[in-house]
Amino acid sequence: MVDEVFERLLRTRGIFKNREVLRSDFIPEKLPHREKEIRKLAEILAPILKGIRGSNILIYGKPGTGKTACIKKVIKKLQAKCEELHLNNTLCYVNCRISGTAYRTLSSIATSVEVEVPFTGIATGEVYNRILRGLRKMDGMLVITLDEIDTLAKNANGDKVLYELTRINENIGVGKVTLVGISNDLTFKEYLDPRVLSSLSEEEVLFRPYNAEELTDILKERAKEAFYKNALEEGVIEYCAALAAREHGDARRALELLRVAGEIAERKGDNVVTLESVDMALKTIEEDRYFESIRTLPLHSRLLLLCIFQKTQNNKRTTTGEVYQLYTTLCGELGLDPLTHRRASTLINELEVSGIILCKIVSQGRYGRTRRISLNIPKKILIRALKADPHLEGMLPEN
DNA sequence: CCTCCACTGGAAACCTAGGCTC
DNA sequence: GAGCCTAGGTTTCCAGTGGAGG
Numbered sequence: 001m002v003d004e005v006f007e008r009l010l011r012t013r014g015i016f017k018n019r020e021v022l023r024s025d026f027i028p029e030k031l032p033h034r035e036k037e038i039r040k041l042a043e044i045l046a047p048i049l050k051g052i053r054g055s056n057i058l059i060y061g062k063p064g065t066g067k068t069a070c071i072k073k074v075i076k077k078l079q080a081k082c083e084e085l086h087l088n089n090t091l092c093y094v095n096c097r098i099s100g101t102a103y104r105t106l107s108s109i110a111t112s113v114e115v116e117v118p119f120t121g122i123a124t125g126e127v128y129n130r131i132l133r134g135l136r137k138m139d140g141m142l143v144i145t146l147d148e149i150d151t152l153a154k155n156a157n158g159d160k161v162l163y164e165l166t167r168i169n170e171n172i173g174v175g176k177v178t179l180v181g182i183s184n185d186l187t188f189k190e191y192l193d194p195r196v197l198s199s200l201s202e203e204e205v206l207f208r209p210y211n212a213e214e215l216t217d218i219l220k221e222r223a224k225e226a227f228y229k230n231a232l233e234e235g236v237i238e239y240c241a242a243l244a245a246r247e248h249g250d251a252r253r254a255l256e257l258l259r260v261a262g263e264i265a266e267r268k269g270d271n272v273v274t275l276e277s278v279d280m281a282l283k284t285i286e287e288d289r290y291f292e293s294i295r296t297l298p299l300h301s302r303l304l305l306l307c308i309f310q311k312t313q314n315n316k317r318t319t320t321g322e323v324y325q326l327y328t329t330l331c332g333e334l335g336l337d338p339l340t341h342r343r344a345s346t347l348i349n350e351l352e353v354s355g356i357i358l359c360k361i362v363s364q365g366r367y368g369r370t371r372r373i374s375l376n377i378p379k380k381i382l383i384r385a386l387k388a389d390p391h392l393e394g395m396l397p398e399n
Numbered sequence: 400c401c402t403c404c405a406c407t408g409g410a411a412a413c414c415t416a417g418g419c420t421c
Numbered sequence: 422g423a424g425c426c427t428a429g430g431t432t433t434c435c436a437g438t439g440g441a442g443g
Contacts, residue, residue: 012436101429103428104428122427123426124426124427126426298430319406342431342433343408343430343432361406361438363404363406363440364440365403365404365441365442367404368401368438368439369409369426370405
């Protein structure tokens, strides 16, 4: 049987010529419909080739509008040019969401100016001082790109760190550092410290969502590289583009859709990606997203979700109080210390934010105010994901 | 109109696990 | 080893709050 699988794979030419091209972190040679933006970014940053600091830039736009790809592309070209001219400029890219905290963001910057910092243990201020020291020693210019800067600005120390970064040139006494901030959140400017905002947005570049035609162009461009000739049924690209355009023109989603559709077709042993495989891809992607987000939830969140599931069987809706009561008994049975009501409330809130459950705060007059909770995803997926933990398996129905 | 329920959600303190410097 | 620092999760405390029932 296994041999047969191998044989089939080897016999068919397959669908993908190079599937890496469809990954979201792949930076293609051509970025259709973003020529203007790339040009503008290049113009702003170009002065560093002459040893002059470029303006700080604030880039914003919805997810999947090409912000990261464009800046990375410009950085790459700039880096190449610097090497060609033997310039000692440093271009540093940090994703604030992935680094997670203000401290780790700073420590990434420190690394790029060749300063060693421990991954924990010293004050953020100290990391900043070490960066300053590193910068004074360095003779070239530094461009710091802070991707998903909104996540940094939102956390407590983040805005302080951001403020210090915008004043970094004053602190070292020379204009050496250019900051590029990238935000997915369009309202991000509102909660930013006005001093930071004015410094950061010396230049602003707005990325509009792609429409269906633009997405089609992007997909076509990549599909040329990614798939063999005639591997796509007529209309597949347009269909992917239309589906993604419906969801605020997210190119990342469109590419993912196309890739997964290809993988589905490949696994079936087909030589062609059909419209039907796109439909299946859409479903798979959504299910996988929920499955993963549940499976990786901390234990107590999963327990609460399990309680919500049990309380909402037969289409009933439940309340925080009911869920918490069941949760404490469940913890007793499992020999766990239950979290407090307050904490559980926050965790339930988080479950809502991730889209797994739906909550509505209702007032029942004499009977108090509470959340009315219902499930927001198919039971099947929920059960499958919770069963991934052997401890919970016994508490769930067969299917 | 007033009360009062069953919470919500902000704020701050506390705890743990890591690590630095002296 | 003492005395600091950090992040991140959790607890403690408490001031709200919308509206059914009196």
